[in-house]
Amino acid sequence: MAKIKRICTFLLRLIAFGTTLAAAIVMATSHETTSLFAVSFEAKYTYTPAFKYFVIANAIASVYGFLVLFLPSDSLLWRLVVAMDAVLAMLLTSSISAALAIAQVGKKGNSHAGWLPICGQVSKYCNQVTGALAAGFVGIITYAILLLYAVHTVLNPLLVQKT
Amino acid sequence: MAKIKRICTFLLRLIAFGTTLAAAIVMATSHETTSLFAVSFEAKYTYTPAFKYFVIANAIASVYGFLVLFLPSDSLLWRLVVAMDAVLAMLLTSSISAALAIAQVGKKGNSHAGWLPICGQVSKYCNQVTGALAAGFVGIITYAILLLYAVHTVLNPLLVQKT
Numbered sequence: 591m592a593k594i595k596r597i598c599t600f601l602l603r604l605i606a607f608g609t610t611l612a613a614a615i616v617m618a619t620s621h622e623t624t625s626l627f628a629v630s631f632e633a634k635y636t637y638t639p640a641f642k643y644f645v646i647a648n649a650i651a652s653v654y655g656f657l658v659l660f661l662p663s664d665s666l667l668w669r670l671v672v673a674m675d676a677v678l679a680m681l682l683t684s685s686i687s688a689a690l691a692i693a694q695v696g697k698k699g700n701s702h703a704g705w706l707p708i709c710g711q712v713s714k715y716c717n718q719v720t721g722a723l724a725a726g727f728v729g730i731i732t733y734a735i736l737l738l739y740a741v742h743t744v745l746n747p748l749l750v751q752k753t
Numbered sequence: 754m755a756k757i758k759r760i761c762t763f764l765l766r767l768i769a770f771g772t773t774l775a776a777a778i779v780m781a782t783s784h785e786t787t788s789l790f791a792v793s794f795e796a797k798y799t800y801t802p803a804f805k806y807f808v809i810a811n812a813i814a815s816v817y818g819f820l821v822l823f824l825p826s827d828s829l830l831w832r833l834v835v836a837m838d839a840v841l842a843m844l845l846t847s848s849i850s851a852a853l854a855i856a857q858v859g860k861k862g863n864s865h866a867g868w869l870p871i872c873g874q875v876s877k878y879c880n881q882v883t884g885a886l887a888a889g890f891v892g893i894i895t896y897a898i899l900l901l902y903a904v905h906t907v908l909n910p911l912l913v914q915k916t
Contacts, residue, residue: 702795703801
């Protein structure tokens with residue numbers, strides 16, 4: 591039973607590492623140049639602060655995820671990992687929210703502010719950003735599951751003890 | 754000692770309730786109409802999905818914060834409150850990130866996407882949104898402190914027990 595749990599946790603951490611790495615790479619390589627009325631128009635993730643933040647947050651999460659994969663199962667550092675998971679879940683949530691808010695404006699525009707949608711002009715770039723956001727979303731869900739599982743296993747003995 | 758701790762927690766929860774309520778109200782009442790070349794131009798929080806999300810998240814947090822204030826200190830529900838605090842901290846983080854990303858575009862614009870800043874036209878509206886974001890930020894910091902304190906008190910006996 592303990593072995594199955596350990597394998598499940600390892601697989602979840604592998605998924606978390608893979609998806610955050612994929613999100614960072616896909617977003618970082620998103621780039622498209624298009625010309626409109628002989629004026630060259632370039633779309634790049636570095637032009638949007640929210641997308642830069644998304645890449646940095648996912649890069650940090652993937653480095654952390656990679657290091658945790660090699661932590662021996664009897665290490666005392668696992669206590670710290672619960673707190674770190676919580677911090678990373680917050681960081682990833684914040685980065686994907688900011689990126690989603692901007693992506694929504696890029697897709698739909700905001701007629702009240704006079705911001706036009708740009709996805710019609712740079713659809714390849716838009717699709718790539720959407721892919722990165724989807725990968726980032728899977729990463730967050732995985733971290734949320736890991737966190738809730740950790741809270742469950744940490745709190746449960748305490749609950750039994752007190753009642 | 755236990756009494757001082759309880760008073761501190763109560764004060765923190767009072768601050769969390771007050772700031773999230775203030776953030777929701779200030780954002781919800783933000784509104785300005787200005788005319789530009791005889792064309793009336795209206796700025797309202799409902800025109801931006803991210804700001805609507807911010808109001809809803811802060812309203813939920815303030816209702817929850819209000820209810821928790823009246824929870825008796827020996828209630829078993831306090832165990833649930835730790836998990837609820839974590840969920841609310843995530844919700845508030847996500848809402849303020851999205852609102853900040855949009856507010857940044859409103860303030861600075863994005864020249865690459867052709868989105869012009871609108872704060873020059875509706876400065877009163879902009880200032881009110883900034884105020885709401887500041888109040889929301891204090892609310893998140895308070896929830897983060899409450900959460901870290903709860904994790905500390907829940908994990909500590911376990912740490913002592915195991916080593």
